[in-house]
Amino acid sequence: MTTIKLLFHINAPRQRVYEMLTTLDGLAGWWTVQTSGDTNTGGVIQFRFGEAGNDMKVVEQIPAEKVKWECVAGPADWIGTTISFQLDENENKTRIRFTHSGWKDDGDFFAQCSFSWAKYMESLRQLCQAGKREAFGSDGYRK
Amino acid sequence: MTTIKLLFHINAPRQRVYEMLTTLDGLAGWWTVQTSGDTNTGGVIQFRFGEAGNDMKVVEQIPAEKVKWECVAGPADWIGTTISFQLDENENKTRIRFTHSGWKDDGDFFAQCSFSWAKYMESLRQLCQAGKREAFGSDGYRK
Numbered sequence: 001m002t003t004i005k006l007l008f009h010i011n012a013p014r015q016r017v018y019e020m021l022t023t024l025d026g027l028a029g030w031w032t033v034q035t036s037g038d039t040n041t042g043g044v045i046q047f048r049f050g051e052a053g054n055d056m057k058v059v060e061q062i063p064a065e066k067v068k069w070e071c072v073a074g075p076a077d078w079i080g081t082t083i084s085f086q087l088d089e090n091e092n093k094t095r096i097r098f099t100h101s102g103w104k105d106d107g108d109f110f111a112q113c114s115f116s117w118a119k120y121m122e123s124l125r126q127l128c129q130a131g132k133r134e135a136f137g138s139d140g141y142r143k
Numbered sequence: 144m145t146t147i148k149l150l151f152h153i154n155a156p157r158q159r160v161y162e163m164l165t166t167l168d169g170l171a172g173w174w175t176v177q178t179s180g181d182t183n184t185g186g187v188i189q190f191r192f193g194e195a196g197n198d199m200k201v202v203e204q205i206p207a208e209k210v211k212w213e214c215v216a217g218p219a220d221w222i223g224t225t226i227s228f229q230l231d232e233n234e235n236k237t238r239i240r241f242t243h244s245g246w247k248d249d250g251d252f253f254a255q256c257s258f259s260w261a262k263y264m265e266s267l268r269q270l271c272q273a274g275k276r277e278a279f280g281s282d283g284y285r286k
Contacts (some may be wrong), residue, residue, distance in 0.1 A: 004257075005254035005257060008255065008258045050170065106146070108150050108240075109241065114149050115149040115264060118261030118262065119265055120256065121258060122258075
């Protein structure tokens with residue numbers, strides 16, 4: 001088993017970052033405009049990217065500290081894997097530790113998803129800091 | 144030992160991508176404006192980010208196919224590690240497999256560098272596709 005790990009800082013309060021991870025409007029601002037479902041703990045959120053997509057079950061939420069999802073539908077290699085966002089404060093910024101755990105191997109799809117997650121984490125950063133919306137399907141999406 | 148692996152596509156010819164990886168002007172366009180040194184095989188390139196930075200020895204170059212560096216100065220965890228860019232064609236785009244190999248562990252610095260490398264690979268992509276210069280120290284740098 002292997003894990004995608006990304007660490008970065010956002011120059012915005014933890015509560016703001018947490019909101020962007022736990023509301024449909026926030027998630028639609030940085031990941032994909034086609035976001036729907038239930039963002040409460042135990043709920044399932046649907047993320048769509050044209051014909052592709054995934055469903056994430058919200059398994060844990062601690063305000064301004066942690067969000068954890070389990071993939072319950074989507075690419076075969078993703079099903080059963082978990083995604084977590086851990087937030088704390090460091091040098092007056094919000095530090096985010098992102099993980100995507102449970103990968104069978106670190107082949108091409110793992111490497112492609114590592115790049116893609118980092119691109120969307122940068123999109124989250126731009127949303128929180130500057131209000132820029134760069135989600136998939138938005139005018140600001142970086143092709 | 145563990146490895147940062149990123150895979151992504153650039154909508155530009157392989158030769159164009161290769162040039163951006165093997166010329167001072169290209170490297171200064173996507174990584175840092177403070178780039179100097181010798182980009183020939185066996186040469187050493189200096190990359191500076193304000194007071195920080197690293198020196199990379201060019202250990203292998205195959206036109207339009209591969210570039211490999213060895214870190215010979217910089218952060219302690221980087222010294223002796225290797226960075227490679229492998230290019231091929233896939234669906235009429237240039238596919239890049241990026242690796243940074245030789246990490247002792249996948250702790251916070253590894254996670255931070257994974258995010259940072261992906262951000263600069265996106266910068267390389269924007270440079271090759273649209274001529275946008277987002278290197279550290281440039282006006283286009285995404286703060």
